[in-house]
Amino acid sequence: MRSCHPAPYPLPGHFTKFMQELPLVDISDVLSGRQDASATAASVVSACESIGFMYVVGHGIPERLISQVYEDVKQFFSLPLEQKQRWQITRSNYRGYIPRQFFSPGNGGAADDYEGYKLHFQVQPSDPICHAFDLYGPNRWPDSPARLQQSVGEYWQACDRVAHCLLAMLAAALDIQPETFLAMFQQPLTNMTLLHYPPRASGNGGFGIHPHKDTDALTILAPNPVGGLMVRCRGRSDWLRVDAPPEALVVNIGDMLELWSGGRFVSTPHKVENDSGAERYSFPYFSVPRYDTVVKPLLRPLPGFARQPVPVGEVSREVWRTNWPDTQPQNNAYDLGTLEN
Numbered sequence: 001m002r003s004c005h006p007a008p009y010p011l012p013g014h015f016t017k018f019m020q021e022l023p024l025v026d027i028s029d030v031l032s033g034r035q036d037a038s039a040t041a042a043s044v045v046s047a048c049e050s051i052g053f054m055y056v057v058g059h060g061i062p063e064r065l066i067s068q069v070y071e072d073v074k075q076f077f078s079l080p081l082e083q084k085q086r087w088q089i090t091r092s093n094y095r096g097y098i099p100r101q102f103f104s105p106g107n108g109g110a111a112d113d114y115e116g117y118k119l120h121f122q123v124q125p126s127d128p129i130c131h132a133f134d135l136y137g138p139n140r141w142p143d144s145p146a147r148l149q150q151s152v153g154e155y156w157q158a159c160d161r162v163a164h165c166l167l168a169m170l171a172a173a174l175d176i177q178p179e180t181f182l183a184m185f186q187q188p189l190t191n192m193t194l195l196h197y198p199p200r201a202s203g204n205g206g207f208g209i210h211p212h213k214d215t216d217a218l219t220i221l222a223p224n225p226v227g228g229l230m231v232r233c234r235g236r237s238d239w240l241r242v243d244a245p246p247e248a249l250v251v252n253i254g255d256m257l258e259l260w261s262g263g264r265f266v267s268t269p270h271k272v273e274n275d276s277g278a279e280r281y282s283f284p285y286f287s288v289p290r291y292d293t294v295v296k297p298l299l300r301p302l303p304g305f306a307r308q309p310v311p312v313g314e315v316s317r318e319v320w321r322t323n324w325p326d327t328q329p330q331n332n333a334y335d336l337g338t339l340e341n
Contacts, residue, residue, distance in 0.1 A: 021240060022231075023047035024248065028058025031165055041169035048170065048253050048265040053231055055248040056166075056220075061158040063247070066222050068151045073281050075145040077115060077196040087117070087142050094118055094320045096140045100198070103323045110206045114272075117142075117194040119152065121187070129187055133291040133313050135320070136187075152283070156192060159220045159285040163190075166218060166251065167287070174260055174298045185217075189288040189316045197228065197272060197280040208272035208280070214254035215319055218287040221250040226280040232269040239271070256289070256310060262297035263305030288316060 025043045029035040047054035076084070087096040095118050101111035123129060123136040130136045141149045167185065168178040197208040208228060221229070223246050230239040231252075244250050258267040274280045289295070291313035301307075 021242065022051065022053050022055055022250075024055040024057065024245075026058040027056055027162070027165055028060070030169065031058065031060050031161070037169050038172075041172060044166060044169050045173045048173075048257065048261070050266070051231070051233055052258075052266040052268040053242070053250065053252040053270075055244050056162065056251045057245065057248045059158075059162050059249050061155070061162070061222075061249070065151065065155055065158065068147070069155045069222070069283060070281055072145050072148040072151050073194045073196070073283055074279075076117065076142060076148060076194065077281070079142075079144060083144070084115075084142075087140055089118055091321075091324065093137075093140070094135075094323075095120055095137075097142075098193075112209050113200060113206055113274075114195050114197045114208050116196070118191065119156075119194070120191045121189060122153075123187070129291075135189060135291065135313070135316055152192070152194070155222075155283070156285065159287075160190075162220060162249065162251075163218050163285070163287040170257070170265075173264075176298055184289040184293045185287065187290050189291055189312060190286060191288065192283060192285050195280075195282045195284070197274040197282075199277050199279065200274055208274045211269050211271040213267045213269055214252065214286065215256070215315065216254040216286040216288045217256040217260075219252050219254060220285040220287070221252075221282060223248060223250075224280070224282055226274065226276045226278050228272050228274040228276060228280055230271050230273060234266055234268065242270075254286075256295045256312075259295050259307050259310060260298050262299040262301035263307075264299065264302060288312065291316070 023043065023046065025040060025047065027040055030037045030040050044054070081099075084097045085099070089096045089098055098114075098116035098118060100115040101113055102115075103112055119139050120135065120137075122139050125137060127136070164182055164185070167181060171178040171181040174181065200206060200208065211232070223244050225246070227241065227243055229242040229250065231242060232239050242250060252270070253265050253267055255267045257265050272280075289312045293312045294309050295312060296309035297307075
């Protein structure tokens with residue numbers, strides 16, 4: 001197994017295999033308040049600067065809860081198609097069921113081979129922020145399985161804690177107070193996608209999800225026994241298969257943190273190829289700031305790094321709108337997860 005980044009810090013022996021692939025960070029002492037965050041923050045910053053992906057252990061999310069979400073997600077996607085279609089997304093409400101091969105990558109390639117269910121930060125219709133920006137509102141929850149809303153809601157709250165812990169540690173490297181940085185994530189546009197990837201034959205030319213970069217700040221992915229996630233290291237053309245320890249979250253940064261850092265942090269291309277022969281389920285959590293945040297470098301940009309400021313609300317709307325294959329971006333200054341940069 002080739003490595004993108006040699007681990008710069010010692011951890012227990014059973015992690016050695018995984019650390020040869022991606023950096024591994026234990027955040028348990030920081031989450032519990034048992035130690036100063038500086039040493040752990042240095043490891044997080046190093047991972048963001050080298051590849052933008054890391055394994056995170058000591059995250060405090062119970063294995064019981066992750067297993068329950070997997071079971072509920074599996075039960076939902078096992079429902080008959082006509083039942084799932086009752087909850088299908090529309091152009092006017094990007095919440096709900098996404099049929100298999102419904103979206104194309106936007107470059108004329110084959111449709112991504114997954115089915116999904118889109119959820120967003122939950123806001124009641126009476127909240128004034130719904131009138132300020134149209135992407136806010138309540139989620140559409142299917143009536144089966146009955147536990148889905150509860151289990152996903154508990155997992156979402158746990159991911160919030162992990163994301164805020166990591167963002168607070170990154171704040172010092174961005175020369176901003178943690179409280180000021182986290183304030184940008186109050187009433188955020190954070191979202192989650194429940195996913196089912198049918199097994200595909202290796203080398204058939206298609207993808208579960210095509211190569212892309214995330215447009216958010218931070219992505220959290222629960223341990224996945226099936227695998228299929230692959231990343232492309234900076235400066236290399238080959239792909240590294242991500243095989244996380246069973247107790248580790250896979251965390252990566254997106255274009256917004258890359259922009260905030262002036263190019264010091266790297267948003268890394270990745271894709272999903274489910275050639276395992278098994279059904280693959282996942283539920284990535286995407287941390288996105290509040291709609292009226294404008295993301296621009298907090299540090300002097302590195303030489304050669306030139307990106308336009310990103311108004312979070314406008315870009316989030318474009319990401320949603322351009323998922324439909326018959327649309328084109330209205331502002332080419334926004335990367336929208338492309339691989340050109």
